[in-house]
Amino acid sequence: MKKRIKFGPAGNPIGFKGQTVNVCDYIRDIGLEAYEYQATYGVKIQKQSGLKLGENARSNNVRISMHGPYYINLAAQKDDVLERSIERLVQSAQAAEWIGAYRIVFHPGFYTKYTPLEALNRCKGAITELLEKLDTMGIKKFTFAPETTGKRSQLGNLDAIIDICQSFDHFSPTIDFAHLHARGRGCIKGADDYHRILTRLEEGLDGIGKGKEALHCHFTRIEYTDAGERKHHVMMEEEYGPPLEPLLQELVDCGWDATIICETPLLEQDALVMKDVYKKVLNG
Template sequence: MVRIRFGPAGKPISFKGPMVKVPQFLRSIGLDAFEYEAVRGVRIRKEQAEVLGNEAEKYDIAMSIHAPYFINLSSNKEETVEKSKRRLIEAAKAAYYMKAKIVVFHPGYYLKYTPEEAYTRALRALKEVEEEIKSLGLKNVMLGAETTGKKSELGSLDEVIRLAQEVDLVVPVIDWAHIYARSCGTMVTTISNVLSIIERVEKEVGKKALKPLHTHFSKIIFKEYGEKEHVVLSSKEHGPDFEVVCRALLEAGVDTVIISESPVLEQDALVMKKIYEKLKKELGK
């Protein structure tokens, strides 16, 4: 049986309690995934992270963590690269303590480099990060290279697949809205197109990327440069269409985590879960 989990990117907007009680709250409303947002820096203490991880385990909540936005592994400044590596390693430590299986991160920016030059710099830095994570004994923590939404960012589908092929601890994180925005609305438009993305990940990266497939979803506004802003699922004039993505995931039979990056976080995670349950019944999956 295919299992798709749903949860918010960050603390639920309708929850006013302490962070360590988020798993219990999510379970109470019917969600089963949580992406802890460390996008402004990894500030959670080890003890708090361990309590959060134990609570997530108790309530069967799949944990992930989003590393700081201030990461640019392809920077032309070595100091920036070193700080970026340190931030990623600190996020990996927090992930280990909170039993999160994946550290989601944005690889970097092209800036003055060609895409290939930027990729090469990021690859070198990631291999160094991987070496330190292994030496620290942070087992069962993967690095999730996210597909990015702007054309100026390192993180096309091709690039995150390549990184996952070349670095053992890296897997692709498929942000459907970002792929849609980066392609100016030409990808993530049909079931066959979404299936082709899933099949590429499965064929070119292998099983490590599907344990489970980690994804983000929301609708999005884009301009010629790509991503502008995430919007709610009820927005009729924007895409992508969640039902298209969900049908493809069910057809592919891939266990998946879908993190809601909608401005209304858990509310749209619940909307997606309802669509998933309807389609699962309809398709006999």
């Protein structure tokens, strides 16, 4: 039996007007199966609300993830910036435990004055400190999911994300296909390009037992410049890539257990568009 792909919005759906703790009722009712809670401007959720949101997700069989704060740079030059970044990830892990998030998405950082290898090594040092702090605090139910990034100045190409996830327990990738497309200046044209990405990912993770476990993905149409990501676009704007159908075909054919979070401006509306394309792929 082929594994089924789950779809959901990045943040509260446009059509949802209630309290966030009940958002998964709405998500299930419209036919979606995933939800990414947004803590992009700081982890503000309190324990009681987090526990309620987690229960709401479980009762609706909605797979929940969490996007950590944007203000994270694990390759920062300044030690105080590094410390604040680590603290934000500690806060994220605590909140993720409350809500039962299966992934904590975050952007690893920027190269700044460092070479890509130097930035990666500085990031790894910060992660080591992060995991030591979480162990001391007794926080154990978390999986960090560093995301492939869309700007060429950012730490987070595919190989760097694989390297990080190979290096640490409690780490699994977030593959943002739009970011890879923008970072590569329009590099994803069709099935062969997706096959190359997914093969590289599987080969990189198989050796540590993370091969085809639940793959967390982001998708949107994207506009880019020579520097990378510029702007997200809606699914109907097909002049912007990357293409969706060949991605879904590759995920189905290769047996990936995937969750795809929609990051277009239309959120749940485009998540449903993605799901419709998926149904067509399944039906041949």
